[in-house]
Amino acid sequence: MSKRDFYDVLGVQKRATADELKSAYRKKAKELHPDRNPDDPKADQKFKELNEAYDVLKDDQKRAAYDQYGHGAFEGPGGGRGGGPGGFDFSTSFTDVFDDLFGEFMGGRRGGGGGNRAQRGSDLRYNMEITLEDAFAGKTVPIRVPGSVACEPCGGTGAEPGTKPQTCTTCSGIGKVRAQQGFFTIERTCPTCQGLGRMVKNPCRACSGAGRVQKERTINVSIPQGVADGNRIRLPTEGEAGLRGGPKGDLYIFLSVAPHPLFKREEENLHCRVPVSLTTAALGGHVEVPTLGGGRARISIPEGTQSGKQFRLRGKGMPGLRGQGPSGDLFVEVMVETPVNLNKKQQDLLREFEKAGSEKNSPETTNFFARLKEFFNDQKD
Numbered sequence: 001m002s003k004r005d006f007y008d009v010l011g012v013q014k015r016a017t018a019d020e021l022k023s024a025y026r027k028k029a030k031e032l033h034p035d036r037n038p039d040d041p042k043a044d045q046k047f048k049e050l051n052e053a054y055d056v057l058k059d060d061q062k063r064a065a066y067d068q069y070g071h072g073a074f075e076g077p078g079g080g081r082g083g084g085p086g087g088f089d090f091s092t093s094f095t096d097v098f099d100d101l102f103g104e105f106m107g108g109r110r111g112g113g114g115g116n117r118a119q120r121g122s123d124l125r126y127n128m129e130i131t132l133e134d135a136f137a138g139k140t141v142p143i144r145v146p147g148s149v150a151c152e153p154c155g156g157t158g159a160e161p162g163t164k165p166q167t168c169t170t171c172s173g174i175g176k177v178r179a180q181q182g183f184f185t186i187e188r189t190c191p192t193c194q195g196l197g198r199m200v201k202n203p204c205r206a207c208s209g210a211g212r213v214q215k216e217r218t219i220n221v222s223i224p225q226g227v228a229d230g231n232r233i234r235l236p237t238e239g240e241a242g243l244r245g246g247p248k249g250d251l252y253i254f255l256s257v258a259p260h261p262l263f264k265r266e267e268e269n270l271h272c273r274v275p276v277s278l279t280t281a282a283l284g285g286h287v288e289v290p291t292l293g294g295g296r297a298r299i300s301i302p303e304g305t306q307s308g309k310q311f312r313l314r315g316k317g318m319p320g321l322r323g324q325g326p327s328g329d330l331f332v333e334v335m336v337e338t339p340v341n342l343n344k345k346q347q348d349l350l351r352e353f354e355k356a357g358s359e360k361n362s363p364e365t366t367n368f369f370a371r372l373k374e375f376f377n378d379q380k381d
Helices: 007-009 018-030 044-059 060-074 090-102 132-137 278-283 342-354 363-380
Strands: 126-130 139-150 176-181 184-189 210-225 232-235 252-259 264-266 269-277 286-291 296-301 310-314 330-337
Touching: 018 044, 044 060, 044 363, 060 363, 132 139, 132 252, 184 286, 210 232, 210 252, 269 278, 269 286, 278 286, 278 330, 296 310, 296 330
Parallel strands: 126 252, 269 330
Antiparallel strands: 139 210, 176 184, 232 252, 264 269, 286 296, 310 330
16 A cells, blocks of 8 residues: 655645644644544554654655655665664654653653653642531631652752762663664663663762652641532642652642531522421511521511421522622521420310311311312212
């Protein structure tokens, strides 16, 4: 099968500059990488074709030969260089594209040899339970966080103060060594520096050359108003110290709000059930209910109030997140309490009250039994 034109593979014009070639290659590499196309059976071949095209065009001598002779410039004995057919060193190009695609996601930092890159520290998670009052008003909470911090004496380098790490002479700071075996180029972690790309001849005595030490820290966490169960707070650079001078990770505070004995929260609204005596519900009156801010609110109970009746107190719910936006409302649900443990006099009074009553005193009961009677009559028909 004939090969595609290398310029078409990269999607560039023949007069493209080196920077344009590199930009096009990186874009195509991210698009065609086999790990991102698991369902395409030709993904490996497309990716190899892309790398072969870039390997030729990025080299001025190869590109000149290709422009003059096409693919024939690299065919036949002695054509091109490298371990693979057509002079394509697959392992070299694959390493380059792997670093471009995944280096930053793995905590690396652009620039320098692969093993000599500074690495970002790990993120930390802290689970914190707060009360509903804390979520309502906001609060600053000190927490103790164990983890690693940069070694102060060596500044995180791992070398004794006054000295610096030296580039590994075995791998020249790359962190990997390569060996040619037939048609293959084998790449291994450098056995001398263990992939770090540098050597510390005089390790720091404070951290034994690690560049960081274990230390427990106290951090003040500011809980903003209006947070909800499941919210998280990100504290930048409060995570693990980075390796070889890399940036610190972040600390994530995962919040859970403990159940409250009086209030139930639904988004910004609060719900509260308040018991009311039978006489207050029947004759009317007033009850005082608590609010989450620590105050009280007075509610007027009309005559004949039934269980389940809700009263809405506007603005007495949860505040908006960080105090922004309108506050929610407080819904007070009345629960009429049936008297218990009655003495004989109370029982007699209730019986007398029942005898003196009429259907208009219990409209719900009257309507229910009327509908029930109609239902049974329909069944007979």
